[in-house]
Amino acid sequence: MSPLRVALVASARFPLRQPFPGGLEAHTWQLATQLRERGHHVTVFGGRGSDPALGVRELPGLPTLSAHARADVSMPAEWFLAEHHAYLSLMLDLARTGRDYDVVHNNSLHYLPVAMADTLPVRLLTTLHTPPTPWLESAVALAPGTSSFAAVSRATARQWRGTVEAPVVPNGVDTAFWTPGPGGGVPVWSGRIVPEKGPVEAILAARRAGTGLRLAGPTPDARFFREQVAPLLGDGIEHVGHLDHTDLVRLVGSASVAVISPCWDEPYGLVVAEALACGTPVAGFDRGALPELLDDTCGVLARPGDVDGLAAAITAAARLDRAAARRRAVGTCSVETMVDGYERRYRELA
Known part of the structure; x- marks a missing residue:
């Protein structure tokens, strides 16, 4: 079969590099690496400072704001605004350039890729890496049928049932890298x-x-x-x-x-x-x-x-x-x- 062109959306807040900030970053790094080894064309959109080998297209950070905007009572935490700006920028860009890909795979936990899925010229697949959160569940409910989903376990799929049906694609590890040790030591x-x-x-x-x-x-x-x-x-x-x-x-x-x-x-x-x-x-x-x-x-x-x-x-x-x-x-x-x-x-x- 012909190789696929995949846009892989990662965390905007944390880099995809070792030592990994968490399991989500490790998973996304592994998925991008393995897909490329199988001959697929993978473009990763993620946080600054990621592994250079991935060739990550860095998502923008906190936008430049006027003193008036910063002083406004509605000014949220900077990390929240930075993530909002990053994914809004990405989704607007993909609305214009999405035909460069066969599928967009969202591995972020943010609501905007789901909420804006119907603006894309190709399908969006979102992996549910978390139990239902208020922001993400709200986006799913307001944009029914515009995204496809996968869940990382049967337990996660059950928690989301009633909001969305998500076939299970379990996470995995590279068993050629994670190899047996002698054991016997401190837990x-x-x-x-x-x-x-x-x-x-x-x-x-x-x-x-x-x-x-x-x-x-x-x-x-x-x-x-x-x-x-x-x-x-x-x-x-x-x-x-x-x-x-x-x-x-x-x-x-x-x-x-x-x-x-x-x-x-x-x-x-x-x-x-x-x-x-x-x-x-x-x-x-x-x-x-x-x-x-x-x-x-x-x-x-x-x-x-x-x-x-x-x-x-x-x-x-x-x-x-x-x-x-x-x-x-x-x-x-x-x-x-x-x-x-x-x-x-x-x-x-x-």
């Missing part, structure tokens, strides 16, 4: 250190299990980290910093268990797939998509928010077969399966 927790990811709950559970814990990830909420996480460090609990993927492979592969402790309905959980690919069993909360990714050969789940249960899960998961975890990743979490799914959706829409 690991990785991701953005923010309240909804549950780092405090993971630390408390690791303390009760007596295992220690290494946390790896950025700290975008400085106050949360300073007031809630930092006081719990020490005595076997360590924050090792914000690591690139090469260092994360080594860290996750060396751990006996990966602790995944979402305090929200995790839409997918790339950290779960990454851990399994490294042969590291998972102890986690039974929320969001985690039950879809795990079975009893590779993970142990506790009731959401149950720190004692999570401590017991850490102990139990350490006894699981690392080879079974790896098999689970290869069978259900591969990037090849993900890209196959998007290729099918693109050709349906092109």
Whole structure:
């Protein structure tokens, strides 16, 4: 089949580069890279400072504003206005140039691409990377039938049902890169250190299990980290910093268990797939998509928010077969399966 011309819309706020700010940026980088390796023509629209190898067309930042506009009572937070300006500019541009592409694939969490989909001369596919949010749900409701959708998990598709039907295209990881490690070491927790990811709950559970814990990830909420996480460090609990993927492979592969402790309905959980690919069993909360990714050969789940249960899960998961975890990743979490799914959706829409 002939190659496709894909416009891939990414985050305007965060760059697509290592160490990745979060799973959404890692996913978009991986998808663009894999599509190009399959011969497709991919144009990425994203944030400033992205990986030069992607050739990202940088979205504009905060517009120049007069002193009067800045002083107006309606002036929002600068990051909000910058994102609004970036996606408004992009959608107006794509309304003029969209025929250069076969499909526009929106991987942002912003409402404007969905709200303005009917201005494009080609179809817009939006991947739902999050549970319903007020802004995005409103845009979907006001522009019915103008966009197509995909959801990253069955759990996310269920949450959106009633607003939109979204076929599931599960996220995936490169199992040739995320390779098995020896295990046996201190459990690991990785991701953005923010309240909804549950780092405090993971630390408390690791303390009760007596295992220690290494946390790896950025700290975008400085106050949360300073007031809630930092006081719990020490005595076997360590924050090792914000690591690139090469260092994360080594860290996750060396751990006996990966602790995944979402305090929200995790839409997918790339950290779960990454851990399994490294042969590291998972102890986690039974929320969001985690039950879809795990079975009893590779993970142990506790009731959401149950720190004692999570401590017991850490102990139990350490006894699981690392080879079974790896098999689970290869069978259900591969990037090849993900890209196959998007290729099918693109050709349906092109």
